[in-house]
Amino acid sequence: MLGPKQEAQGALFYEFSIDDHVPQDHLLRSIDRFVDLDDIRQYLADFYSHTGRPSIDPELLVRMLLVGYCSGIRSERRLCEEVHLNLAYRWFCRLDLSDPVPNHSTFSKNRHGRFRESKLLRHLFEKTVARCIADGLVSGQRLAADASLIEADANKQNSTPKEDWDPRAIDPIDAPRAVKEYLDVLDDAAFGAASEVEPKFTSHSDPASQWTAARKGPAFFRYSTNYLIDTDHSVIVDVEGTRSIRQAEVGSVRTMLDRIKEQHDIDPERLIADSAYGSGPMLGWLVDRDIKPHIPVLDKAGRTDGTWSRADFEWDPKNNQYVCPEGEPLKQFRRNYSDPNRKPTGKGVAKYQALKHTCQVCPSKMKCCPKAVARKITREEHEDARQVARDIAKTKQYVVSMRLRKKVEMLFAHLKRILGLGRLRLRGPCGANDEFLLAATEVVLLIRTGLWLS
Template identity: 85%
Template sequence: MMGPRQEAQPALFYEFSLEDHVPPDHLLRSIDRFVELSGIRAYLADFYSHTGRPSVDPELLIRMLLVGYCFGIRSERRLCEEVHLNLAYRWFCRLDLSDRVPDHSTFSKNRHGRFRDSELLRYLFEATVARCIEEGLVSGQRMAIDASLIEADANKQNSTPKEDWDARRIDPADAPRAVREYLDVLDEAAFGAASEVQPKFTSHSDPASQWTAARKGPAFFSYSDNYLIDTDYGVIVDVEATRSIRQAEVGSTRTMLERVKARFDLHPERLIADTAYGTGPMLGWLVDRKIAPHIPVFDKSGRADGTWTRADFEWDAENDQYICPEGHELKQFRRNYSDPNRGPTGKGTVRYRALKEVCQVCPSKAMCCPNADARKITREEHEDARQVARDIAKTEQYAISMKLRKKVEMLFAHLKRILGLNRLRLRGPCGANDEFLLAATAQNLRKLAKILPALQQPRNA
C-alpha cells in the first residue's frame, strides 16, 4: 500500500547534535585529532588592535581554509557556501547550526594583512611537521627534493616582451600588490637574482611569475612549488615558492635544508633528487655538509663522435694529474711559475694537457684527439664531489633511492589531481607561497589521517 504524502511540518523545538550526524569514518574526524590551533590567538595577539569591534576568530578562518585545501575547494566564496551547507564542515569549524559563516571577503583582508605579516601559514605548516615528527613519521635520515610547475593567474595577452620591459619605470605607489611584491624580490635568489637571463615575456598582472615552456607544450606563466620530503612516509618537511627556472629551484634546496636543520634539527644522511640538482656547486655543497648526494651527475663532458671522454681517463689525486688509457700523463703545470698571473686561473675550472710529442706518436690518437695536436681535459672545481656522486650511483642503495624519489612526484600528482591545485588563484610571490604552504599542510594532515585514522566507535544497536 502506498504511504501518505510526505509534507514538511516545522516543529517548534528541535533536539539536534552535529556530533551525532558526522560519520565516525569521515576524513575530518581523523584530521581534527591533529589540528591544534589553540596557540594561534597568542601568536597573533600583537597584530590585532586593542580597540574596535571584535574580529572573526582566526581559528575559524584557518579551519575553513584547511577544509578548502583538504577537499579541493579552490574558491573562498564557494567555500563559505559549502561550510554553510555541510554538517561535517560545520562540525570541523566548530560552528553550530545557528552560527553565521564569515563572509568570503574576510579571508582576503586577513591574508593580505596579519596572516602574512606574522607568517601564520608558515607557523601552521611547521606545527603540522612537528606533529608528524612526534608521531614517528619522520626520521630525517633520507630526504628527497623536487619541483613542479604550477600555472600562475596570468596570461600572455596581458604581458610585455623582454626588450620593452623596464622595471625601473614602475611607480610602486601606483602599482598593484603583486607588482609591488615583484619589486621587493628583484634581489632575492629565489626570484629576480636567480638568473641574469630575462624571460621572453613579463606579465603585467603578476610580473614575478616565469614565462616557461618546460612542459614541451604551449608556454605559460608559472611558479615552481619546491618540496623537501622525508622518504619514510612521504611527509613534506619544507616547501618553498620560486621562479620556474633551474637555478632558482636548485637554490631553494639549500634554503630548505638549512631551515629544517634550524627548526627541527633534521640533518639527512642522504639527499635524493633528479639530474637538475646534480650540478658541481650543489654536489660540493652537499658533500661539504656530509650529506650523501644520491643524485645523477649533471655532466656535459660526453662526446658524440665516439672518442674517449673524460670518464675514460683515470684521475690521480695524489699527483694532481690524469692518466690516459695508454698510460700517459696529463698535467696542469709542468714547471713552477715565478709569475703568479701565469698560475691557476681561479675561475672554478682547470685544464690538464698531454705532451704534443707523446700524442703525435700514440697509437690511440684517433680514439683520443683526432682533430687536435694533444689531448686536453677540463676539470671543474667540484669534480671531487661529482666523483662521490658517480661512485654512489654504482651502489645498490642508489637504486633504492631512485625508487624512493617517486614519492615526491606522487605528492605533486596528488596536489594537482586530488586537491585541484593546477593553477594558482592568488597572485605575486606571497600569494604563491600562501597557497603552497596551505596545500602542503593539507597533504600532511591527510597523510596523518590515513596512517593514523581515528578509532571508530561501535554504533548502538
C-alpha cells in the first residue's frame, strides 16, 4: 500500500549529536586519532596581536586544510562549502551544527602571513614524522630519494623567451607576491643558483617555475617535489620543493639529509636513488658522511667501438697510476717538481697517459688505442666514491634496494591520483612548498593509520 507523503515538520527542540552520525570506520576518525594539533596555539602565540578582535582558531584552519587534501578538494571556496554541509567534516573540524564556517579569504590571509612567517606547515609535518619515529615506523637505516614534476599555475602564453627576460628590470615594489618570491630566491641553491643555464621561457605569473619536459612529453612550467622516505613503511621523513632541474633536485637531497640529522637525529646506513643522483660530487659527499650509495653511477667512460674502456685498466692508488692489461703504467706526472707550487693541483679531472714508444710496439694497440699514438685515461676527483658505488652495485643488497626504490614512485602516484596534486594552485616557491608539505603530511598520516598500504 502506498504510504503517506513525507513532509518536513519543524520541531521546537532537537537532540542531535554529530559524533553519533559519523561512522566509526570513517577515514577522518582514523586520522583524528593520530594528528596532534594541541600545541598550534602556543606555537603561533607570538604572531598574534594582544589587542583587537579575536581571531579564528588556527587549529580549525589547519584541520580544514587537512580535510581538503585528504578528500582531494583543492579549491578553498569549495572546501568551505563542503565543511558547511558535511557532518564528518564538521566533526573533524570541531564545529557544531550552529557554528559558522570561516570565509575562504581567511586561508589566504593566514597562509601568506603568520603561517609562513612561523613555518607552521613545516612544524606540523616534522611533528607528524616524529610521532611515526616514536611509534617505530621509521628505522632511519635505509632511505630512498626521488623527485616528481608538478605542473605550476602558469602557461606559455603569459611568458617571455630567455633572450628578452631581464630580472633586473622588475620593480620589486609593484611586483606580485610570486614575482617577489622569485627575486628572493635568485641566489638560492634550490632555485636561481641551481644552474647557470637560463630556461627557454620564463613565466610572468610564476617566474620561479621551470619550463621543462619529462620523458619526451610536452613542456610546461613545473616545480619538483623531492621526497626522502624510509623504506621500512614508506614514511616520508622529509620533503623539499625545488626547480625542475637535476642540479636542484640532487642538491635538495643534501639539504634533507642535513635537516633530518638536525631534527630527528637520523643517520642513514644507505641512500637509494636512481642514476640522476649518481654524479661524482654527490657520491663523494655521501661516502664522506659514511652513507653507502645504492645508486647507479652516472658514468660515460664506456666505449662502444669494442676497444678497452677505463674499467679494463687497474687502478694503483699507492703509485697514483693506472696499469693497462699488458702491465704498462699510465701516469699523471713523469717528473718531480722542485717547486711544489708548480705542481698541478689534481682537482677536477686528472689525465693519465702511457709512453708513446710503449704503445707503438704494444701487441694490443688495436684493442686499446688504434687511432691514437698513446692511450690516455681521465680520472675524476671523486672516482674513489664512484668505485664504492660500483662495488655496491655487485651485491645482493643492491638488488633489494632497487626494488625498494619503487616505493617512492608509489608515493608520487598516490600524491597525484588520490590527493589530486597534479597541478599547483598556489604560485611562487613558498606556495609550492606549502602545498608539498600539506600533501606529504596527509600521506604520512594515512600511512600511520594503516589506510595506505606500502
